[in-house]
Amino acid sequence: AAAGFNAVEDAQTLRSAMKGLGTNEDAIIGILAYRNTAQRQEIRTAYKSNIGRGGRDEGNYLDDALVKKDAQDLFEAGEKKWGTDEVKFLSVLCSRNRNHLLHVFDEYKRISQKDIEQSIKSETSGSFEDALLAIVKCMRNKPAYFAERLYKSMKGLGTDDSTLIRVMVSRAEIDMLDIRANFKRLYGKSLFSFIKGDTSGDYRKVLLILCGGDD
DSSP states (O other): OOTTOOHHHHHHHHHHHHSSSSOOHHHHHHHHHHSOHHHHHHHHHHHHHHHSOOOOOOSOOOOHHHHHHHHHHHHHHTTTSSSOOHHHHHHHHTTSOHHHHHHHHHHHHHHHSSOHHHHHHHHOOHHHHHHHHHHHHHHHOHHHHHHHHHHHHHSSSSOOHHHHHHHHHHHTTTTHHHHHHHHHHHHSSOHHHHHHHHOOHHHHHHHHHHHOSOO
């Protein structure tokens, strides 16, 4: 297990992040995106025994009828009524496998004539909106999602150091090359040059080492 990893603790964090009206986007993404498959399996077990609801399906299995049902459920939970059924959104987005969800997003667009990201933006707000968008973006293109997180942590006034260091450390040996490629594609500048221009001292040195090179 990775340093500082505790399945029961993660399960409890996930539960507290998801209960109530607001959703702590960082807590959810920290658990769903930064853990490996084996760790998520442990969290799922802990989640079931502590809370009684399962975690994400890690397979590729596709059931057309369930794709249609999930898309319809999401449509009815959001677009078709005032307010949004948050539990329905979370239960689908946090439990289905990636292959299934990508098909659900396509089916949702067919039913509602709107991309699911557009719907989330118009139907939800605040940290709950952030959480749903983050999960959708992660499913569609995880490296692009992390490239966007890095960009937003550096642009504008001040630097969001905790996001910057957490993403750089957690993704360094996983998909940093893909993140760098997506960063260049999305923002027209290399991640390396962006970090160089936004940070300084030993902190900059460490981040540039984690980045691994210029593009």
